[in-house]
Amino acid sequence: MAIWVETERTGGLSRQLRSSMAYVLLIVSIIPILVGYAWLLIATFSYRTEGLLPKDAEGHVGGWTLANWAFVTDPLIWRVTLNSLLIALAMVVGVGLASSLAGYALSRMNFVGRRGFLSMTLILHAFPSVTLLISIFFVLQAISALPGFGNIFGYNTVGGVALVMVSLDLPLGIWLMKGFFDNISWDMERAALIDGASRFRVWWEIIMPQIRPGLAALAIFTFLTGWSAYLIPATFTIGTKVSNLPVYINYLMSETSPTNWNQIAAVGLFQMIPILVFFFFTQEKLLNIYSGGTKGGV
Template sequence: MQWLRDIGFFTRIINYTLLIVTITPLVIGYIWLILATFSTKTFGLRVEGWTLSNWAEFLAPGARPFGRSGYASIWVVTLNTFLIGLIMTVLVCSISAMAGYALSRLNFPGRKGFLSMTLILHAFPSVTLLIAIYFILDWFSSKPLIGKLIGYNTIGGVALVMVSLMLPFGVWLMKGFFDNLSWDMERAALIDGAGRFRLWWEIMLPQIRPGLAALAIFSFITGWGAYLVPATFLQGSATGTLATYMNQFIGDTAPTNWNVIAAVGLFQMIPVMIFFIFTQSYLLNIYSGGSKGGV
């Protein structure tokens, strides 16, 4: 009927208006960020003088931001950040996929208690665990073989802390995907003599690729942009991450060039954007992952 079509038309107008009003400040903010990295001065969206010096300030060979030797090379800091994101992505995805499958498909003593404990751990904010985490990392530091790998003030130690904080979310996400898979192919494979690991690797994992891709994106972005844990357990500029690197600029008592900080911020965003471009097809299909069927 005509009045229903009119209501639908006005509803779409309202929805699009709300969408535009919501995203416009975000778009303007990103436009300003990009303009600021290539300008000497930025007043709003008006640029006064185009330049590449903001990028050369930290990307040029041997360069140090603002010419201060106290800052580490951006490439060292970027490598530290990438290692944390990579370790998080690999460990969280692999452990969560195995644990999610076991919790979804296997019936073992303590299963319900483990699920409840996982949910409780996910509810804990990381800031409440910092003191306990410090004592654990300090204990690892006293061990001669593993102290330099996963102890206090090490990239490996911070990465493992971030993995442990991310695992409850990853396990629940993977369990949800496995719960939505049909038992038919699994039973057929078991009848044909396939072992549990082969069944998990060759049959189940390919069906939850959207979920794995989504978890990989969340894990990498969490590790790449983490600030609280690295700032607490990494001391010194050589072991810092990009997030703590920019915080050093802001907290410096010397005059700060905010256009350089904008360039570092945009530099930090680029890998995440590239990672998202290559995995967005899986992320956008997150709700359609797995074959249809009941458990």
């Protein structure tokens, strides 16, 4: 008995040591990131910075200012923010809807070309989008030529950018959703079919509620992709009128005059605010994504 207690104690001690080691390691590794965020926050409210210290024009510590945030009075910033939001939302809806339908079909139905389609999606996902820019340009040009449709989804439109972004994100979405559907038991679906539901009702009323956590994860990731997209919007929109926030930031870095980094920091922080707010409110849900699933049920 005594021996047992002793080993228990030393076991506890070494476990404590190990977990504190882990904490130290984690803290050390996130220090650079924390410093980065600290700089971002300080820089946006200061005239200029030296390291993490805000400096005024004479080089003394101080010089707090709101001048960097003057851009919020510019109507242009609200226009590009709206565009960012539109692209992100279009992606959430487009990728969410298309991948849940396609993922369901790929998971549950047997049709000609299913295998080919699956491997094609995987290959497409492996393609870096940079290599496709030129060909996508031609596709968008062709879409622009269509009457009516071209004005919404053509070249140099928010719709066009959203369309390209959605299609580039679909392979990942489809594979993710297929995986979620694969985890739902066939019996539940068969039960619903026998209960009298149509295939569509089975999908909507029985299966979709089961994969809600997965769908939420996909929505969050696509929203973030859309919100911070740079390459596609920068390539397929000329001028900032129809472009989004990241492109706007790039536009602030003029080639002829010196760049005001503190202003760029302010726009960067501005872009982060919605995400921070979002994370603040959905933190618990986000953590649930991986432990949730259908465990509560059958």
